[in-house]
Amino acid sequence: MNERKNKLISEKNHKAWLYLLPALLFLIAFMVYPLIDVLIYSVEEGYNFASQTYFGVGGYNFSYVLHDPYFLQALKNTFILVVITVPLSTILALLISTGLSSIKPLRDLYQTIYFLPYVTNTLAVGLVFMILFQKTEYTDGLVNLVIHFFGGSSVDFIDGPYWAKMFVLCFYTIWVVMPFKILVLTSALASVNPDYYKAAKVDGTPKLRVFTRITLPMISPMIVYLVITGFIGAFKAYSDAVALFGTDLNAAGMNTIVGYVYDMLYGDSGGYPSYASAAAIILFAIVLTVTCINLLVSRSSRK
Amino acid sequence: MEHPLTTEPPLTTETPETAEVSSAIQTKQKNTRRTALIQKAVIYFLLTIWALIVLFPFYWMVLTSVKSYGAYNAEHIPALFTLSPTLQNYVDAFTTVPLVGYLLNTLIFTAATTILMVAVSVLAAYAFARLEFRGKNLVFTLFLSLMMIPSELVVITNFVTITNLGLRSTFTGLVLPSVTSVFYIYLLKENFQQVPDELYRAAKVDGTSDLKYLWKVMIPICRPTIVTITILKIIECWNSYVWPRLITDDPAYYLVSNGIQEIRENGFGRENIPAMMAAVVVISLPLIVLFLCFRKKIMSGVSRGGLKG
Amino acid sequence: MNIVLENLTKEFPARGKRNSGSVKAVDHVSCQIPDGELMGLLGPSGCGKSTTLNLLCGLEKPTEGKIFFGDEDVTALAPEFRGVGMVFQNYALYPHLSVRQNIRFPLENRKGKDKLSKEEMNRRVEDAARLVQIEELMDRKPGELSGGQQQRVAIARALVKFPKVLLLDEPLSNLDARLRLKTREEIRKIQKQTGITTVFVTHDQDEAMSICDRIAVMKDGLLMQQGRPQEVYDHPANLFVARFLGTPPINLFAGEVRGQTLYLGGKPVLPAPGVPDQPVWTGIRPEGFILKADGPLECQMERVEVTGRDVSIISSHSACTEGTLRSIISSEEGAAAPTARTVRFALKPGKVFLFSKDTEEVIPLSGEGKEL
Numbered sequence: 001m002n003e004r005k006n007k008l009i010s011e012k013n014h015k016a017w018l019y020l021l022p023a024l025l026f027l028i029a030f031m032v033y034p035l036i037d038v039l040i041y042s043v044e045e046g047y048n049f050a051s052q053t054y055f056g057v058g059g060y061n062f063s064y065v066l067h068d069p070y071f072l073q074a075l076k077n078t079f080i081l082v083v084i085t086v087p088l089s090t091i092l093a094l095l096i097s098t099g100l101s102s103i104k105p106l107r108d109l110y111q112t113i114y115f116l117p118y119v120t121n122t123l124a125v126g127l128v129f130m131i132l133f134q135k136t137e138y139t140d141g142l143v144n145l146v147i148h149f150f151g152g153s154s155v156d157f158i159d160g161p162y163w164a165k166m167f168v169l170c171f172y173t174i175w176v177v178m179p180f181k182i183l184v185l186t187s188a189l190a191s192v193n194p195d196y197y198k199a200a201k202v203d204g205t206p207k208l209r210v211f212t213r214i215t216l217p218m219i220s221p222m223i224v225y226l227v228i229t230g231f232i233g234a235f236k237a238y239s240d241a242v243a244l245f246g247t248d249l250n251a252a253g254m255n256t257i258v259g260y261v262y263d264m265l266y267g268d269s270g271g272y273p274s275y276a277s278a279a280a281i282i283l284f285a286i287v288l289t290v291t292c293i294n295l296l297v298s299r300s301s302r303k
Numbered sequence: 304m305e306h307p308l309t310t311e312p313p314l315t316t317e318t319p320e321t322a323e324v325s326s327a328i329q330t331k332q333k334n335t336r337r338t339a340l341i342q343k344a345v346i347y348f349l350l351t352i353w354a355l356i357v358l359f360p361f362y363w364m365v366l367t368s369v370k371s372y373g374a375y376n377a378e379h380i381p382a383l384f385t386l387s388p389t390l391q392n393y394v395d396a397f398t399t400v401p402l403v404g405y406l407l408n409t410l411i412f413t414a415a416t417t418i419l420m421v422a423v424s425v426l427a428a429y430a431f432a433r434l435e436f437r438g439k440n441l442v443f444t445l446f447l448s449l450m451m452i453p454s455e456l457v458v459i460t461n462f463v464t465i466t467n468l469g470l471r472s473t474f475t476g477l478v479l480p481s482v483t484s485v486f487y488i489y490l491l492k493e494n495f496q497q498v499p500d501e502l503y504r505a506a507k508v509d510g511t512s513d514l515k516y517l518w519k520v521m522i523p524i525c526r527p528t529i530v531t532i533t534i535l536k537i538i539e540c541w542n543s544y545v546w547p548r549l550i551t552d553d554p555a556y557y558l559v560s561n562g563i564q565e566i567r568e569n570g571f572g573r574e575n576i577p578a579m580m581a582a583v584v585v586i587s588l589p590l591i592v593l594f595l596c597f598r599k600k601i602m603s604g605v606s607r608g609g610l611k612g
Numbered sequence: 613m614n615i616v617l618e619n620l621t622k623e624f625p626a627r628g629k630r631n632s633g634s635v636k637a638v639d640h641v642s643c644q645i646p647d648g649e650l651m652g653l654l655g656p657s658g659c660g661k662s663t664t665l666n667l668l669c670g671l672e673k674p675t676e677g678k679i680f681f682g683d684e685d686v687t688a689l690a691p692e693f694r695g696v697g698m699v700f701q702n703y704a705l706y707p708h709l710s711v712r713q714n715i716r717f718p719l720e721n722r723k724g725k726d727k728l729s730k731e732e733m734n735r736r737v738e739d740a741a742r743l744v745q746i747e748e749l750m751d752r753k754p755g756e757l758s759g760g761q762q763q764r765v766a767i768a769r770a771l772v773k774f775p776k777v778l779l780l781d782e783p784l785s786n787l788d789a790r791l792r793l794k795t796r797e798e799i800r801k802i803q804k805q806t807g808i809t810t811v812f813v814t815h816d817q818d819e820a821m822s823i824c825d826r827i828a829v830m831k832d833g834l835l836m837q838q839g840r841p842q843e844v845y846d847h848p849a850n851l852f853v854a855r856f857l858g859t860p861p862i863n864l865f866a867g868e869v870r871g872q873t874l875y876l877g878g879k880p881v882l883p884a885p886g887v888p889d890q891p892v893w894t895g896i897r898p899e900g901f902i903l904k905a906d907g908p909l910e911c912q913m914e915r916v917e918v919t920g921r922d923v924s925i926i927s928s929h930s931a932c933t934e935g936t937l938r939s940i941i942s943s944e945e946g947a948a949a950p951t952a953r954t955v956r957f958a959l960k961p962g963k964v965f966l967f968s969k970d971t972e973e974v975i976p977l978s979g980e981g982k983e984l
Binding site: 014015016017019020022023024026027029030031032033034035037038041095096099100102103106110111112113114115116117118119120121122123124125127128129131132139140141142145175178180183184187232236238239242246247258261262265266273276277280281283284287 | 343346347349350353354356357358360361363364367378379380381422423424426427429430431434435436439442446449452453455456457458459460461462463464479480482483485488513538541542544545548549559560563564567568576579580583586587590591593594595598601602605606
């Protein structure tokens with residue numbers, strides 16, 4: 001009789017926890033606990049990975065990281081990368097998706113092509129970029145050939161001057177992030193109610209005015225979203241740099257903050273989880289600040 | 304009073320004045336048509352340029368991979384095409400470096416991670432979307448706030464955890480921390496919630512258990528979303544680099560990303576670029592094929608907010 | 613299967629408002645549904661009729677009170693053990709299953725000794741499909757069916773279990789007007805054919821009146837009145853029921869009873885035997901007017917609407933709460949519809965109801981009244 005008892009939808013259902021259990025276990029073990037732990041690591045001074053001991057608690061790790069020239073180099077690289085790629089890729093994506101939504105034939109084809117970099121392995125294609133830009137004793141590489149053709153002198157973009165390396169990094173980063181941005185903006189543009197355009201046409205509104213007064217405001221939430229995610233993504237840049245310059249980024253002078261974190265953790269310079277934690281928390285603080293500023297700016301400009 | 308329209312002359316009758324006006328309108332229309340045409344041409348031109356920028360690396364990668372080693376190194380000026388394509392580089396790629404091993408490892412890693420992720424996410428999303436329990440809203444809010452935590456923060460401890468558990472260079476160590484994805488749970492929960500309440504009530508009237516309802520009704524109805532997150536997770540796994548790099552020292556457990564890095568640094572000798580490109584093609588191909596098969600699904604899934612990495 | 617509701621109450625915790633306790637969706641409802649009858653549960657939206665239905669099928673548990681199916685107390689029983697079939701407002705067909713699979717679904721849930729053989733299941737699915745005439749749609753998906761067809765599938769799915777009780781939640785509200793008329797006839801036919809005790813929830817009084825054996829009118833969780841449709845129509849228990857039933861709706865006047873006579877606008881219009889002096893609400897059914905040159909009720913003529921079968925005279929009267937009143941008279945009489953500025957009516961006593969201004973309950977007239 002008991003099993004015939006009414007088990008109701010609205011009743012508290014302890015079985016629900018059973019469904020949730022696997023997800024909770026994974027999240028607690030690999031997200032919540034690490035989150036707390038990373039804070040602890042970052043304040044444990046002189047932590048020794050082998051013996052798992054430390055001799056004090058304090059802010060030394062942070063001050064070490066902030067005085068480490070490698071970290072400062074990584075910080076500088078990351079900031080330059082962010083400042084160049086985020087606005088450039090967003091504007092470029094906006095132009096491309098506007099163009100894309102104004103044509104009909106071949107639109108699907110272009111869209112498919114533009115999306116390709118999203119599904120390719122960053123490391124693998126980075127190798128192709130390296131070859132295109134690299135200058136070796138055998139060949140100047142294709143890009144330098146083009147520069148020659150226009151009367152310039154060749155540059156080694158992979159092992160050469162800083163600005164050249166930064167240029168390739170930015171170029172590749174933009175190449176990698178564009179698919180997502182174009183896709184998001186194209187779907188945002190497609191979701192604008194066509195009645196607005198019809199109304200504008202009836203009123204004889206010029207195209208540019210339609211774009212600035214109707215299209216842009218309608219898709220501005222998506223642009224804000226892209227800028228914010230763009231900042232977050234660019235601050236976390238790492239594998240693009242590895243793809244171009246190899247795993248020893250410090251030697252190439254092209255390290256990023258995330259790269260610094262991993263170098264501190266692992267590899268030849270690794271074994272310092274405390275420094276890594278401190279650097280990761282600094283990165284998180286920067287990202288959080290920038291995101292908040294973004295949100296504030298976008299909110300006040302909407303008013 | 305008479306209707307004003309009836310007093311006016313019929314509209315088609317042309318007085319000299321209106322003829323002038325209409326011809327002016329005609330030339331104006333012709334002009335706008337011409338500018339529109341030019342505009343279209345410019346748009347197509349610019350779009351094509353970007354398409355070339357996107358496609359060129361792929362072309363170069365395939366082209367280089369079919370050039371023979373000797374021919375490639377003899378080119379001081381890289382040739383834009385080749386008349387004597389060879390598959391030798393592909394043979395080299397499969398024989399001199401453990402490319403098959405990398406591919407197999409990635410396949411195992413991707414399959415295991417994706418299957419576990421889908422199972423865990425479906426169950427959790429179902430609990431959030433359909434079942435009632437005390438503290439549901441609180442737990443869900445905590446879940447959502449986890450979405451903002453960057454993986455870089457937690458990777459450090461996970462590295463230490465897996466190392467201490469002695470799981471370095473094992474599939475268990477590779478897979479476990481990669482399983483959970485709060486975002487996919489969120490996406491699924493939203494989708495589950497769109498299934499009308501009435502279906503659940505109807506199933507309850509017929510005595511369907513919660514698990515059976517999930518299996519027989521929810522999952523089939525929400526299959527498109529489940530397929531989407533599966534594909535997105537596959538892409539993510541196939542391209543993952545950082546975690547595998549941290550956790551595998553043994554090349555026998557390298558995934559393709561690490562494999563490529565390994566090939567680049569000590570694989571064919573630094574100069575055998577055609578063979579390297581052959582390996583790159585082999586590694587890139589599966590995902591490109593997957594993409595071309597599920598183009599619509601992947602793109603709509605990503606535009607719903609999938610972020611790379 | 614005789615159904616009895618005893619003091620049935622369902623409280624929901626109040627939402628949004630702090631400290632305000634709970635909302636009574638169903639408030640001490642007692643009623644009886646005789647075996648084999650079609651009962652219409654009627655009321656405006658939010659009156660608690662759907663909650664009552666959910667209590668009946670076991671999706672909700674009552675806060676108080678009991679439900680009996682026959683002699684068995686099913687109050688605490690899970691839905692699947694009550695032997696109920698339910699048809700939902702939006703049909704709740706599983707979109708990924710074919711019609712056949714949808715109808716089979718309830719049978720597949722059975723376990724143990726209730727388990728059916730494949731042949732038995734197929735036979736019952738075919739039978740149910742034949743009953744609602746959807747045999748040729750069996751392999752389609754619900755999305756490929758029209759609203760009316762989906763409705764039939766939903767009914768077949770409810771019937772395939774041989775339920776003791778069939779529950780229909782606003783089954784016609786998603787159909788267009790013409791289909792609604794046809795479908796309600798069919799529901800009636802199927803119900804008579806199978807003889808299953810059926811509860812039918814609707815907000816459309818016309819629907820309920822036309823096919824139900826009994827109706828129960830609810831408002832704010834309270835059962836206002838129940839009985840045979842004609843009974844309830846002819847003898848409304850209170851102002852709400854009088855106004856809720858009938859299309860076109862009843863005409864309402866502010867009147868007064870003085871010396872056993874009803875006064876509207878200060879003029880005597882009808883004797884009111886046995887009614888103490890008091891101000892009253894007066895409801896007059898549209899068919900309660902008789903066109904009469906020397907009738908006691910004088911109204912200002914507005915317009916005449918002709919439907920063919922009968923004639924509506926729209927006029928106004930100062931005591932009428934709506935401003936205008938509608939009277940329906942047969943077209944023969946209506947042919948003589950006045951063109952003058954005013955029109956005079958006599959009233960049919962059985963079509964005039966008096967309600968207390970305080971309680972809105974009906975005030976009974978003792979003995980048959982006469983027209984004035």
